[in-house]
Amino acid sequence: MASAARALGALVHKASSLSSSASALRSAAVLQGRGSAGGSARLFQKHAARWRISTFQPLCMGRRSCKIAGRKDAQNLKKMKRNSKIGKEIVAAIKKGGPSPSSNTTLAAILEKARELDIPKEILERNIKRASEKGQDTYTEKVYEVYGFGGVGMVVEVLTDKITRSIADIRNVVKDCGAKLADPGSVTFRFRQARVVNIKVTDADKDQLLTVALDAGADDVIEPNFDDDDDDDDDYDDDSSEDVSERFYKIVTTSENYPVVLSKLQEEGLKFETDNGYELLPLNPIEVDDEAMELNKVLVSKLLELDDVDAVYTDQR
Template sequence: MSGHSKWHNIQAKKGKADAKRGKIFTKIGKEIAVAVKSGGSNLDSNAKLRDCVAKAKASNMPMDTITRAIKKGAGELEGVNYEEIIYEGYGPAGVAMLVNVLTDNKNRSASDVRCSFDRSGGNLGATGCVSWMFQRKGQIVIEKNDAIDEDELMMKVLELGAEDFASDEDVFIITTTQEEFSNVREALEKENFEFVSAELTMIPDTTVKLNLDDSEKVQRLIDKLEDSDDVQDVYHNAEFDDAFEE
């Protein structure tokens, strides 16, 4: 995958963040609540919660909103019980897609996701049909600036246990194993690095190179899925056409 499209894929997966900020906060809040229910509200002892809070901060989520989500998960405020479901399928041009859902109504979510695929020329598949093409990794994105020395940062993160370091357009992309993600992220936080994003994600082993028309079709499907309140993340193995603009 070319460096250009690698960062473009990350941007495309996230959608138009500024326009969807309120929806993003709601989705991250659900992740925080689920992390608290599964591991408690103590940040020191709940690594998953620490990762969720770091993701929230990278998205500029206000601290009072983060605190409220933690209290909901802990039962201190009224909340909803969510179930996590992963849908798998193929989008236009045979693009493999994973749709991560947190929902309080499985039937509604299944209907919404299936309808989005059907109307976009894709189709849902059985569990396991595409997940084997992806690996769960940690991904930290840092915006480039004059104060950051690329070689020093690369050596630092590799010594911390990162798997890969890439310089791409206006950002540095740091990839870790799932197990090392928290350690690398927390070490960089302590040195006051600010993140464009910091999260566990699904990275494809191989990609499908798309032409401009198929790039637009796949992006429309991603946007449609992400518009659902139940959908947390959409992962794919599309490599968009270089001429494609969101």
Template sequence: MSGHSKWHNIQAKKGKVDAKRGKIFTKIGKEIVVAVKNGGPSEDTNAKLRDVVAKAKAANMPNDNIQRAIKKAAGELNSVNYETIVYEGYGPEGTAVIVECLTDNKNRTAGNVRYAFSKQGGNMGSTGCVGFMFQSKGEIVIEKTDSTDEDELMMLALDTGAEDFAAEEEVFVVTTAPEDFGKVREALSESGIEFLEAGVKMIPDTYTEIDEETAVKFQKMLDVLEDDEDVQEVYHNAEFPEGWEG
């Protein structure tokens, strides 16, 4: 089965991910705070917290850090109020971009996001301007190894409720409906499958090819957004040139 992930095409390279791991852990920590505040500190009764913990483990966040973040969140429920805000806009050459934020200061966040867009020739648009071009989907990314049986993994994923299974160059990508993500993720995890990524995200219906000059601008915009402590996720439909290293 084929999907529309192009995971290898739109993800940061491993070295860049490693360099930003501290920032990634901080962002996930904020998600844990929100999940605990909304549903309590128990993973047994808080499905959203289970999903965030799975995301944390996929990002190689140490379990001690995860549990410390949960305990801290449970003890500081009234200390910080994070608000979820989603910005939409256009990157270089009209590419579609969605920026999900968790912030305690909307004015600061809006200014920073607007700057990131405009600095590289894009512009922040109104709510809904590009959202219709994306679908909310659960996505589980699994590294290809010599020991992985593709057919067995595909059947396991589909039998537990996945919508799609795609074999890409370096990874397998399992796609689910948002409401089925937790069920499929837990079934795969219980079967001993480890994830490179696991989360509900916005997947574009189609991609826009960009040339190398545009890719340089686009990558600079992504770097500024991803370095912002208020930005949790950036989704886009840009298809980078073949072999692009950023």
């Protein structure tokens, strides 16, 4: 056991030292995305749908600074949820296969992923310790489905050590918000799972990105949604650089082709988000009015406040 602990400690230390050189990106951007679609953009015309995935901006009636804050909050919450999920996965892996990465390949893979995601060392150590605590249960993956407002469907991903707690908490939030839990399979068919590479729009030229994605065999490139008043605000020049840092392009590909896309991006010197890579993408995004959008925003926010909830996907455009 002592040798296993030393091996685990050494791997965690290595993960921590290497993480400082990881090329993590911070948030995403504003570009004029609905202009002429020339050159290589035509190669993606059959995939021209533009989707917004589990990111809700506060309705602030044209207040640009509030919209920027909403995007920043969403990115910070995404990182927090990602770190939390890694911690839960560490506990589950140790519970199932022991604390030694040399004999527990699942744990070794999670620690390697944590290094790539630049997860803080203290999070790894805290959850390694938690796994050995008396009374700590393992974690189980669950998916819950919700009917939102305006015909919108939501998929709630959960990794929990108490299933009865997670469903009770989700049911209470849904009820308090005036929404409705859906039967299994009622919403998930509206989505497809794909590997997604997120790239800050300030780190890539659109035409270059489309060409690289095509050469790598990607399925689609999704541009960020743009607010109607992005170019109309008087304070655009003051806030644009901050706003731009909160927008992403999304390269969509298969699991098999994911490493090829990453390799191509690296060859071209294009930076990308060091994230988990999996997202649920809506097949037919739904347009809703402002009232439904606000209600859905509140519902998603309250669901994400729950410790057991790791992600919420919606087919709202």
